[in-house]
Amino acid sequence: MNSLGGIRSWPANWRSTTALMTTTENVRKVPQVLTVAGSDSGAGAGIQADLKVCAARGVYCASVITAVTAQNTRGVQSVHLLPPEFVSEQLKSVLSDFEFDVVKTGMLPSTEIVEVLLQNLSDFPVRALVVDPVMVSTSGHVLAGSSILSIFRERLLPIADIITPNVKEASALLGGFRIETVADMRSAAKLLHEMGPRFVLVKGGDLPDSSNSVDVYFDGKEFHELRSPRVATRNTHGTGCTLASCIAAELAKGSSMLSAVKVAKRFVDNALDYSKDIAIGSGMQGPFDHFFGLKKDPQSSRCSIFNPDDLFLYAVSDSRMNRKWNRSIVDAVKAAIEGGATIIQLREKEAETREFLEEAKACVDICRSHGVILLINDRIDIALACNADGVHVGQSDLPVDLVRSLLGPDKIIGVSCKTPEQAHQAWKDGADYIGSGGVFPTNTKANNRTIGLDGLKEVCDASKLPVVAIGGIGISNAESVMQIDAPNLKGVAVVSALFDQDCVLTQAKKLHKTLKESKREI
Ligand SMILES: Cc1ncc(COP(=O)(O)OP(=O)(O)O)c(N)n1
Numbered sequence: 001m002n003s004l005g006g007i008r009s010w011p012a013n014w015r016s017t018t019a020l021m022t023t024t025e026n027v028r029k030v031p032q033v034l035t036v037a038g039s040d041s042g043a044g045a046g047i048q049a050d051l052k053v054c055a056a057r058g059v060y061c062a063s064v065i066t067a068v069t070a071q072n073t074r075g076v077q078s079v080h081l082l083p084p085e086f087v088s089e090q091l092k093s094v095l096s097d098f099e100f101d102v103v104k105t106g107m108l109p110s111t112e113i114v115e116v117l118l119q120n121l122s123d124f125p126v127r128a129l130v131v132d133p134v135m136v137s138t139s140g141h142v143l144a145g146s147s148i149l150s151i152f153r154e155r156l157l158p159i160a161d162i163i164t165p166n167v168k169e170a171s172a173l174l175g176g177f178r179i180e181t182v183a184d185m186r187s188a189a190k191l192l193h194e195m196g197p198r199f200v201l202v203k204g205g206d207l208p209d210s211s212n213s214v215d216v217y218f219d220g221k222e223f224h225e226l227r228s229p230r231v232a233t234r235n236t237h238g239t240g241c242t243l244a245s246c247i248a249a250e251l252a253k254g255s256s257m258l259s260a261v262k263v264a265k266r267f268v269d270n271a272l273d274y275s276k277d278i279a280i281g282s283g284m285q286g287p288f289d290h291f292f293g294l295k296k297d298p299q300s301s302r303c304s305i306f307n308p309d310d311l312f313l314y315a316v317s318d319s320r321m322n323r324k325w326n327r328s329i330v331d332a333v334k335a336a337i338e339g340g341a342t343i344i345q346l347r348e349k350e351a352e353t354r355e356f357l358e359e360a361k362a363c364v365d366i367c368r369s370h371g372v373i374l375l376i377n378d379r380i381d382i383a384l385a386c387n388a389d390g391v392h393v394g395q396s397d398l399p400v401d402l403v404r405s406l407l408g409p410d411k412i413i414g415v416s417c418k419t420p421e422q423a424h425q426a427w428k429d430g431a432d433y434i435g436s437g438g439v440f441p442t443n444t445k446a447n448n449r450t451i452g453l454d455g456l457k458e459v460c461d462a463s464k465l466p467v468v469a470i471g472g473i474g475i476s477n478a479e480s481v482m483q484i485d486a487p488n489l490k491g492v493a494v495v496s497a498l499f500d501q502d503c504v505l506t507q508a509k510k511l512h513k514t515l516k517e518s519k520r521e522i
């Protein structure tokens with residue numbers, strides 16, 4: 001395992017298929033996942049969801065079917081198990097031919113089917129195993145009875161790289177352990193980890209928290225609580241399969257485990273949000289659209305992939321400060337992310353272009369491996385050259401509509417606004433978010449007009465876009481900013497509070513804690 005929780009190294013008998021690498025014969029290899037799961041005739045979950053997720057994430061997915069369900073948006077009408085021998089035939093067929101990076105399991109409905117899976121995984125080792133211990137459908141139908149629990153506990157979980165139970169499944173695996181709070185989820189994750197998987201993700205979507213869905217991730221040492229706002233929709237059929245398959249797809253592309261989990265969670269949130277109003281089928285649990293990334297947002301003719309919650313702790317790097325404290329941009333960015341920064345902007349006003357490009361490329365790699373967005377300040381050329389996630393521009397930089405046409409629909413664009421009129425224009429021009437300030441006086445940006453908390457509130461009220469506050473913000477005043485009454489104010493952007501400091505990591509952790517506490521109080 002690498003220090004970022006990377007997936008395990010290749011076994012000696014593994015024929016390496018490095019993702020997207022070109023071999024000596026000039027053949028392009030693509031990352032490959034094998035899903036071993038049940039078919040859902042309604043195509044919202046199971047094998048069909050797994051295939052769609054992998055396609056949406058640019059990963060090839062083969063499928064071994066364990067059972068065929070007659071299922072629609074109203075529920076599961078009937079289940080037909082495939083004979084274990086035939087499941088084994090399918091496994092042998094694909095495992096002996098393809099070079100899978102990751103195997104993901106879903107519905108494993110009988111002990112005999114788990115047995116043949118284990119035998120085939122021992123005959124054909126793969127790099128990583130993602131186990132979604134599917135037991136009950138969203139509609140309440142039992143898909144794998146309690147008879148499979150002991151083989152799961154004793155033989156499948158110990159070889160899994162990650163398991164992704166929901167609270168009911170975690171409870172069943174732990175013999176009826178009560179899970180009613182996030183603290184219980186942590187205890188469950190720890191107990192499940194003791195059964196052998198290298199990582200555990202307990203999904204809390206079923207817990208009765210009104211505004212957030214919280215998943216608990218445990219790597220054997222540290223817990224991470226991954227929160228996202230609940231999406232009000234009935235189109236939730238297949239979320240579990242989608243999350244686990246997306247983790248598998250990201251691992252196949254080379255991500256670390258935590259990064260794969262974060263990307264997968266964001267993918268599910270975005271898919272749910274994009275599909276909240278679609279109507280497919282007449283039942284209570286509709287499917288959602290895995291290909292939202294291909295669809296255009298009619299407002300701005302671009303893809304809706306930006307998650308405004310990423311603005312929570314926005315770290316803006318500064319070359320002068322890094323030089324003063326004798327640290328590289330790369331080290332500064334690493335420390336900020338480790339301390340909890342949720343988005344990074346490289347603001348390098350003096351760097352030489354070539355040098356800046358090299359540093360930006362290194363930062364893109366770091367941010368990608370942690371599932372954190374990286375934007376470039378002002379420099380569209382650098383953003384394009386290093387394939388950053390987007391840019392931040394001000395009122396005297398290139399206009400947003402031109403930046404959009406240069407960067408295309410998928411990149412994130414932030415724009416600085418001090419007035420309601422600028423905020424309105426930013427929305428019309430296709431920006432994703434607004435940076436508004438200076439909320440307080442700052443020494444970081446010369447001749448910057450201070451708009452105060454009142455000015456910030458005016459911009460927020462006028463803005464249809466999410467807003468991040470900037471200017472003179474630090475641990476001592478972040479709470480006062482977050483407490484202005486503006487639901488679209490998503491976080492604070494800071495420069496000196498993180499980077500003009502002896503220890504970026506410590507300051508980032510402190511500021512993150514302050515922001516979390518102030519959010520709880522709202
Ligand atoms: C998040 C965020 N908000 C505002 C700014 C300021 O951008 P701009 O007005 O273009 O000023 P410079 O940063 O280029 O000096 C920002 N960078 N980030």
Ligand SMILES: Cc1nc(C(=O)O)sc1CCOP(=O)(O)O
Nearest residue numbers: 437438442444471472494495496
């Ligand atoms: C880069 C920038 N833009 C601002 C704006 O008002 O748009 S204020 C600012 C500097 C923010 O630095 P610090 O966190 O050190 O005060």
Ligand SMILES: [Mg+2]
Nearest residue numbers: 378393394397
């Ligand atoms: Mg600028």
